[in-house]
Amino acid sequence: MTLIDFAAPSIGSDFDTLRQEVRDFLAQELGDYPPELRARSWNGFDADFSRKIGDRGWVGMTLPTAYGGHGRSPLERYVVMEEMLAAGAPVAAHWIADRQSAPLILAKGTEAQKREILPRIAAGTCCFCIGMSEPDSGSDLAATRTTATPEGSGYRVNGTKLWTTFAHKADYMILFCRTGKSEERHGGMSQFLVDLKQIKGITIRPVIDMAGEHHFNEVIFDDVLLSGDALIGALGGGWDQVMSELAFERSGPERFLSSFALIEQLVAQVRHDPTEQQEIEIGRLAAHLMVLRQMSRSVAGMLDRGQNPLLQATIVKDLGAIYEQDVPRLARSLLSRPSQSASADSYTAVLAYTVLNVPSFSLRGGTREILRGIIARGLGLR
């Protein structure tokens, strides 16, 4: 394959009514929520907020009603997600569960796991973290060393996970680890549902990021016993399962809206009397965003049709990171340090926050180099 197809989003996929409902809700809920907090984007954590949007039916939207979901399409879910992100709503408490844990459990979980977990995710009251990276296994996921050794009817887990976002708040972890020896690099891996609030022997330590914030953790498993029913999907099938999660993880609007709070602040600063250069660059930001939305909605449409658009998702994330990482540079090229005023102070605070966070945008969820390697493989180059 040389060309990578992005089918146009299908008719009626804009869902104006739903979009307006979300906007009205956000205007009410976040009326005076400050720009500095909106800048946190999907790292803003607020369990009460997540429960409220769960009440509105906007978490687990695509899950079947039998499991507490709402049976809506990925395209409707897309509208809700992007409106939340554009407003800088604090969505972290349900984000990971909604985006990738719920689809994984729905696809691969046991009936008991689905009945137990999915309704709680849809209620917006169940927080997940992803135990994938380790101290010696970052981009190289196959170097995973954490083991789950069969013991009796269950498993004994030993090892350390790292960069585990919101492990200190989460109810559950989807643990990726080694369950067998395999000649194949990708064999012998499995996924487990780990109840972080109940199970003994798990130590969670904060890792503070360079912006001074705590969302990362180190999670240490010391002879942790899991029951047999914690296994998700097939024993030894973990690698393929993780790969199929990635289309959900990589294509969404969070992959190009992370700096959106800064764009809104910038527009507010220049809107009154824009220079020609400011008009040009704001137009450029708009054009790129219009195209990225088109691509991301296209991927949502493919998910809707049951396809696995991993390659397309990878492209959206690669292009999206370039876009969101360029925003601080652009803002600085368009505005000198604004004179002091309340709005200028907000702009300055959001700019500083964004500058400190953009390095992570091409690291989290697969580094730029890993993404390009995947694209190259998809094109038959490796």
Place this chain on the structure above:
Amino acid sequence: MESMIADMAGRVFSDHVTHATRSKMAQGEWPTTLWAEIEQSGLPLALVSESAGGFGVAADDALGIMRIAGAHGVPVPLGETMLANWLLAQAGLPLVAGPHSVTDGSGLTLIAKGDGWSVSGQLDAVPWGRNVARIVTMVTHQGANMVVTLPAEGLEFQTAYNMAGEPRDGAQVALSLQADQVAQVDLPSDTLVLMGALMRSLSMAGALETVMTLCVGYAGERVQFGRPISKFQAIQHYIASMAGEVAASRSAADMVAAAFDGPAGHGPVPHLVAAAKLRTGEASQNVAALAHQIHGAIGFTEEHSLHHFTKRLWAWRDEFGTERDWAQTLGKAALAGSSDSFWEFVTGTAPKGVAS
């Protein structure tokens, strides 16, 4: 899956467009057989309704022909002719066979004269001016937007070329026109420039896909240091980066084509055209640079076909508004007014989707 009309267009171009056809055209030789085949296929009428002689295919399907023509470097004004016929049909003017051009008519003045019209002024960079039967343009007359048909035989062209060797001729116009060569049309005055920008966006999206295909092919064949250069990570990442640009361009082209006959109205949608022309123009910069880096010295020769496509990309991004021009247009619109947020502006521009 490509539509039937896309299949047909691809077949006609594959059969009749080669490196030699493109090279000869760049030296001034009009490809008579190619145009005859295109005329025979009916493609010039693809964008007009069935009652006007078209196939009755969806507008986005018909516009897709321009992308496929771009992918083949088709050295005739097919896109221009499709648009000229569409504009004539919109104005209720008669359609005739033969290649047509479309060009910006803002340098022309139209005066009513008896039953007919007199038109005068200067035209610049008329695509394929010397090769076409008629030039179709739009001129404002007493506040009304008029479609004007200029028979090319009545014009003296100052011959000029774009970077790819495609004719872009100037002409001093002083013509008397019949009543059936001018008609008012219910379209905004910037329609012609928007159509041109839409056409070049689609053509660039197609040419970009071909450049990418050439790169993947060449990188797989060219052996250095004992292995194909596609096995080097540096080359892989160049091509992966190119794939993103090409996919974005294709999406931009699809976006603007899908909206052409949409609920938002009839004809090109200004904000989407602006975004598409800008995005495909930027991709042209990035992709052409990477493509030449990957191809090395052979890609810099007349003999290799790469230049037919990179030159077109460099030429087309400048025609009907540059990236800078369209960025400013879009930026002004995004910053205008104070009630809507930037986000409301961006989401408000989205096409309503296509039937799947």
